[in-house]
Amino acid sequence: MNKPSYIKILGKINIDPYINFLNKNDINWNHSFNNLYNRDKDFKNVLAFPIVDQFKKLNFYSHFLEIGDEAQNLLFKNYGKGIFFKIHFSRMNSSSKIRKHTDNGLGFALSHRVHIPLITHDKVVVEVGNKKFIPLTGQMFEINNLKPHTVKVGGKKERLNLIIDYMKEDIYESFF
Secondary structure, eight states: OOOOSSEEEEEEOOOHHHHHHHHHSOOOOOSSHHHHTTOTTTEESOEEEEEEETTEEOTTHHHHHHHOHHHHHHHHHHHOSEEEEEEEEEEEOTTOEEOOBOOOSHHHHHSEEEEEEEEOOTTEEEEETTEEEOOOTTEEEEEOTTSOEEEEEOSSOOEEEEEEEEEEHHHHHHHO
16 A cells, blocks of 8 residues: 555645535434444544445435545546545534544555545644644645544634545455
């Protein structure tokens, strides 16, 4: 797996389709996504809305594909033909906490962990290893999720992020 040392910028996309998608659909942000994966100890007041979870396509998957052409094209351009291992939206505010952690498991090791900030500001800091990064709205970037990483939201504003775990098709065929 060819992961970046820390962070790799993939390009910039239009976030409007994703914001419209979230505004038009009845989204249940209050479910047990973090609890289901025993992440409650690491994630406090972080809300997630899953689209694909370990290859399980959930209710809004087909709607998501309709709006995700630009992101899919950037993923293909950077990594080649692939599949979605996980996709979820993540909401945080100033009281949210993510303990520094690594993403464990074969799927995380074999996929590219890609972030697209939909709502962000200059007080949001992504930290991978000892490197800090302030993401820009619509900037698609990959982090090395096998290194300790966290996100800190300063100020009073919300952070809304789209997270995609993208796996090259040949890797998927070899392991799954």
